Amino acid sequence: MKKTGRRSSNIDDRRGGASSLVVGGGGLGALLLAAAVTMLTGNPGPISDQVAAPPTQSPAQQQQTSPTEDELANFISVVLADTEDTWGQIFQEEFGQPYPEPTLVLFSGSTQSACGLGQAAMGPFYCPADQKVYIDLSFYNDLKTRHQAPGDFAQAYVVAHEVGHHVQNVLGISSQVRQLQSGASEVESNRLSVRLELQADCFAGVWANRADQARDILESGDIEEALNAASQIGDDHLQQQSRGFVVPESFTHGSSAQRMRWFNQGLATGDIEQCDTFAANQI
Numbered sequence: 138m139k140k141t142g143r144r145s146s147n148i149d150d151r152r153g154g155a156s157s158l159v160v161g162g163g164g165l166g167a168l169l170l171a172a173a174v175t176m177l178t179g180n181p182g183p184i185s186d187q188v189a190a191p192p193t194q195s196p197a198q199q200q201q202t203s204p205t206e207d208e209l210a211n212f213i214s215v216v217l218a219d220t221e222d223t224w225g226q227i228f229q230e231e232f233g234q235p236y237p238e239p240t241l242v243l244f245s246g247s248t249q250s251a252c253g254l255g256q257a258a259m260g261p262f263y264c265p266a267d268q269k270v271y272i273d274l275s276f277y278n279d280l281k282t283r284h285q286a287p288g289d290f291a292q293a294y295v296v297a298h299e300v301g302h303h304v305q306n307v308l309g310i311s312s313q314v315r316q317l318q319s320g321a322s323e324v325e326s327n328r329l330s331v332r333l334e335l336q337a338d339c340f341a342g343v344w345a346n347r348a349d350q351a352r353d354i355l356e357s358g359d360i361e362e363a364l365n366a367a368s369q370i371g372d373d374h375l376q377q378q379s380r381g382f383v384v385p386e387s388f389t390h391g392s393s394a395q396r397m398r399w400f401n402q403g404l405a406t407g408d409i410e411q412c413d414t415f416a417a418n419q420i
């Protein structure tokens with residue numbers, strides 16, 4: 138992906154222990170929406186994208202930021218800015234509303250969130266209560282080495298997927314899902330989680346489509362990198378790797394094929410109307 142775009146001002150860089158002040162924010166609409174969601178459902182928990190138990194991290198690794206990580210942080214900031222431009226345009230077109238931009242928190246080891254203590258072991262996650270995406274950059278090492286999903290567009294896909302959860306939150310989709318889940322069996326609840334995750338994948342695809350049309354961001358091999366990442370972190374693939382067998386009823390994020398299919402659906406159409414994973418009979 139081209140890395141020449143503007144950088145987002147909504148990055149809260151908490152790496153190396155120092156917490157910097159965040160610039161920008163979601164505005165009044167976002168606050169009102171967040172309040173409404175909280176009133177309806179109580180304090181919502183994080184939407185976690187853990188992709189298997191990571192190795193324990195020694196405290197020494199958390200002391201300083203490396204040049205490689207700084208470069209990665211810079212790239213994430215460019216990707217986030219592009220999602221802001223893209224979703225800003227979609228919200229204007231579809232809803233005639235400004236897009237309440239999320240904050241992206243970069244941390245190392247652990248950090249506080251409105252959804253409780255965020256830890257590297259949780260993988261990237263989105264907290265609806267504070268409308269922030271949390272990413273520990275060590276996750277990208279895991280993605281590259283343990284999950285064999287290298288490439289800058291694999292990294293961009295992860296950001297776009299988490300931003301997809303933010304879009305679901307501000308549109309009220311995630312709170313509806315939480316309500317449905319509160320009275321449901323575990324199997325049914327997992328099914329709803331899968332549909333929520335696949336929709337976030339589809340939204341990531343919509344971003345890639347729109348951003349490429351507007352700014353020509355895609356380079357050769359990018360789509361393959363994203364599809365490979367979506368495939369590598371499919372529930373069936375992860376379960377096969379860690380347990381040696383697959384239990385579809387316990388899926389919470391969708392199979393490799395489903396994740397690739399819904400990312401592709403968003404990518405091919407660039408249309409959020411085509412991302413209704415809840416209406417689809419067959420996902």
Ligand SMILES: [Zn+2]
Pocket residue numbers: 184185186298299302334337
């Ligand atoms: Zn997710």
